[in-house]
Amino acid sequence: MIIRRFLFLYFLAASIALANPLVQEMDQAQPDAAELQRAKEQLEKSSPEAVETPLFVPPFHKRKDAQALPATFCRSCHQQNPHRSNARKRAFLNMHSRYISCETCHWWPEGEQLAYAWMQVPGSSHARGMIVPRLKGEPVLIAESIPWARVLKQQWEEADEAGKVEIKAKLHHPLREKGPGCGACHGNEDALLDYGLLGYKPQRARELELNPTARFIERTEPRSADEPVRRIHIRDLLE
Numbered sequence: 001m002i003i004r005r006f007l008f009l010y011f012l013a014a015s016i017a018l019a020n021p022l023v024q025e026m027d028q029a030q031p032d033a034a035e036l037q038r039a040k041e042q043l044e045k046s047s048p049e050a051v052e053t054p055l056f057v058p059p060f061h062k063r064k065d066a067q068a069l070p071a072t073f074c075r076s077c078h079q080q081n082p083h084r085s086n087a088r089k090r091a092f093l094n095m096h097s098r099y100i101s102c103e104t105c106h107w108w109p110e111g112e113q114l115a116y117a118w119m120q121v122p123g124s125s126h127a128r129g130m131i132v133p134r135l136k137g138e139p140v141l142i143a144e145s146i147p148w149a150r151v152l153k154q155q156w157e158e159a160d161e162a163g164k165v166e167i168k169a170k171l172h173h174p175l176r177e178k179g180p181g182c183g184a185c186h187g188n189e190d191a192l193l194d195y196g197l198l199g200y201k202p203q204r205a206r207e208l209e210l211n212p213t214a215r216f217i218e219r220t221e222p223r224s225a226d227e228p229v230r231r232i233h234i235r236d237l238l239e
C-alpha cells in the first residue's frame, strides 16, 4: 500500500517535472564547446565555501537564526546570496530573489509569451509567495523537492570534474547569464510585470513603476567597464 502510494506520488511528481518546459530544455540541452569551456573555467575558479559565505551581517535580532531560503532547485547550489559581482545592485537582487523566482529574471524562452503570477513556495520572504513565470497557464518553477531535482543534485554531488562541467553547462544552457535591468520592472513603459494582474492596488503599482531608488540605480549604471562607478548619495535619490 505504502509502496503503491509512493510510486503514485513519484510518477505524479515526475509527470509534473516532465511537463515543466524548463526541465525539458535542460534535459535536451546540447552545450557547445564554448559553454563547456566556460563551465570548466568557472568550476576551476569557484569554491563552494566562497559561494556560501554570507556577504553581510544579518540584522541583529536575526543573528542566531539561519535565514530560510525559498525551497527551489536553483537554491540547492546557489545558496545564500547568488548575486555578488555587481556591488551596486547585488543587495537589491538578492533581496528580490527571496520573492521573485530565479526563473522570472533568468529564463525568457524565445518566441514564447510569458505571464507572471504569485505561487506559494516554502521559504519565501513574501506573504504571497513568489512571482513565477507562467507559460500557457502553467507556473514554471523547479521546486527542490521534485524527484528530477533530487536526482540531479545527487548526480552533481557524485560527479567527477568533467561530469560537473557537463551538468553545469546543460543546466545553464536555457538560462540568461544576466537578468533584466531594474527599469524592466520599475520603469514607465513595457513593464515586465503587470502589477494589476499580480494584485497590487493602482496606487502601489504606480509607486513600484516609479520607484526612485530603482530608477536611480538604473540611470547611473556604468555603461562600460572603464566608466568609473558612481557613488550613491542620498541627495541623488531626491533629485
Ligand code: HEC
Residues within 6 Å of the ligand: 042, 043, 046, 073, 074, 075, 076, 077, 078, 102, 103, 106, 142, 153, 156, 167, 168, 171, 172, 175, 176, 177, 178
Ligand atoms: C548543480 C548546481 C547548480 C544548480 C542546480 C544551478 N546552478 Fe547556476 N551555477 C552553478 C555554478 C557552479 C555556476 C558557476 C558559478 C561561478 O562561477 O561562480 C553557476 C552560474 C550561474 C549563473 C551565471 C551565469 C552562468 O551561466 O555561468 C546564473 C545566472 C545561474 N547560475 C543561475 C541559475 C538558475 C536560475 C538556476 C535554477 C534554474 C541555477 N543556476 C541552478 C551551479 C548551479
Ligand code: HEC
Residues within 6 Å of the ligand: 074, 075, 078, 082, 083, 084, 085, 086, 089, 093, 096, 097, 100, 101, 102, 103, 104, 105, 106, 177, 178, 179, 180, 181
Ligand atoms: C530581479 C531579477 C533577478 C532575480 C529574481 C534573480 N536574478 Fe540573478 N541576476 C540578475 C541580474 C540583473 C544579473 C546581472 C548582474 C550584473 O549586472 O552583473 C544577475 C546575475 C546573476 C548571476 C551572475 C553572478 C553575479 O554575481 O551576479 C548569478 C549566479 C545569478 N544571477 C543567479 C541567480 C539565482 C540563483 C537566482 C535565484 C535564487 C537569481 N539569480 C534571481 C537578476 C535577477
Ligand code: HEC
Residues within 6 Å of the ligand: 089, 092, 093, 096, 100, 104, 105, 180, 181, 182, 183, 184, 185, 186, 192, 193, 207, 208, 211, 213, 214, 217
Ligand atoms: C522582475 C521585476 C523586478 C526587477 C527586475 C526589479 N524589481 Fe524591484 N521590485 C519588484 C517587485 C515586484 C517589488 C515589490 C515587492 C513587494 O513588496 O510586494 C519590488 C520592490 C522594490 C523596492 C522596494 C520598493 C517599495 O516601495 O517597497 C526597491 C527599492 C526595488 N524594488 C529596487 C530595485 C532595483 C534597484 C532593481 C535593480 C537592481 C530592481 N528593483 C529590479 C520587481 C522587480
